[in-house]
Amino acid sequence: MNAASFPSPSATARAAGPAAGAPAISAAGLRKEFTVKRRAGRVRRTSHTVAAVAGVDLAVGHGETIGYIGPNGAGKSTTLKMMTGVLAPSGGELRVCGLEPVPRRKQLARRVGVVFGQRSQLWWDLPLHESFRLLRYVYAVPEAEHARRLAACRELLDLGAFWDTPVRQLSLGQRMRGEITAALLHGPGVLFLDEPTIGLDVVSKQALRSFLAELGARGDVTIVLTTHDLADIERLCPRLVVVDHGRVVHDGTLAALHDRYGSRRRVVADLDRPYDELPHVPGAKVERVEDDGHRVVFALDGVPAGGLIGRLAQLGGLRDVAVQEPDIEEVVARLYAQSP
Template structure:
């Protein structure tokens, strides 16, 4: 059975806009506009979109925080709003700018309190906490009050707090926001291990596209509340025309290369270094370049996800 089943999901918000000098007009603004989605057990799904696209609103409806204006949503077989208490014991959630830890208590005591909140058996709680301590290196700051933790340490604590009741589905909203490079990689590695070891389903929203490349086999892109792409990252590149680039180093100065299957984008070092955007098959382009000029070195640059996502948002 699908972990998440969504049909025609919509959420409207009421806003007041100025009309004339003294009057205001009431308007209904759609934040989520007719989303259909299925997420299967064990999937790692990146939920991507620009600011205001409806990502966080959708996650809040998935977790029962917001009531949909129309449409249906089932998460773990439950209706999120009326069955929110039951659903909370089967899902975990980490919101990058919200905390579920007690600010003035040591981190370990927050974990003890959460065991009571979720009614987890002591032996199960101890086993899960031991696994998180190992994978996230928590021991050095378990006795530290949450308010004294660094951002990276607190995020590792938030992940642990969301996992102590062994959820089958984990929602992550900007989990690496504000983290340094080392902390980001630690969080990504932990999430990949979590999915591989336990089959936990992950739904990740982020503006850090490296999170998507590192973790998610499936990418759902939303804009203006609607899904504009649902598939793999490779399919996204193919659909929106991102191109690989070939950087060639020549033995001597040369005019811009004109070879079939490629377009010269830049010329540097008196023509010794040139960058070509590939339109045709790589072997044929390399052979044409080698025939046109003495070749010293070359390298292929894969298209950046930022490039293709920017192009997608502009089109949509």
């Protein structure tokens, strides 16, 4: 896939976007509280206030791609729902594309694209291309602009093979490519993606990541991605925002997070025979040796795995190799364990 020829955001999105120099998304002291009732006896209930988002400060520049991650219940989805106008904040300030999301929800809907894993913009019983045709009317997109974007998506996301297939018969990977297309057809300035690769096979994941990486590299669309898959973050997001208990606890690069909290990627190499000397690669160290020297586990200190794998291959006798990504839940748990 190649997103180099993908059309830029629509004139509507550009005209209604934030003023020059202003961020595409800005949040200051953003809060969302819910009232829950708990049993306090056989019939009595007491009310308690729970803060799902507890004071988020965030600025995302135009054309920036960020990963917005954290453990389950950290407030990620709640934040995205406020940014898209689905939920009203309990406090603080929020602007997306220069608009306050809830009061200007209809205008905002024409400037943002949204892909939530549990929600679909596609009509279940219609052929895929019919959903795209209907969305042109929903968003009031000029016919020529819609045709240009649809042609680009059809080529870049390889939709032709299932163009006439009813949505209910699509595989998960095919449907996700359709959802991405639906979110881009009206030329949004900001694209929100909630777990876009969850449940996809390896080939579908790689294809979708390649498209999104090149789309982000163009700098025309601001992308906010939530995911539990660190491979998504590593490939797509130069900037990583980690939230837990409704607060931002890290805002920087993935490498900075690993360096700060000691999380490491690992390379597991299975060898035909043990070696007296293993290759020395800066940033890679032997963590342990197993199976009488036939399996070696290396820990990577912020360096790509390719250099180490290449040196192992030069030795000969490399039977198998696997790269193990640290689990995001473990990373955030370590982050909080070390926080004062």
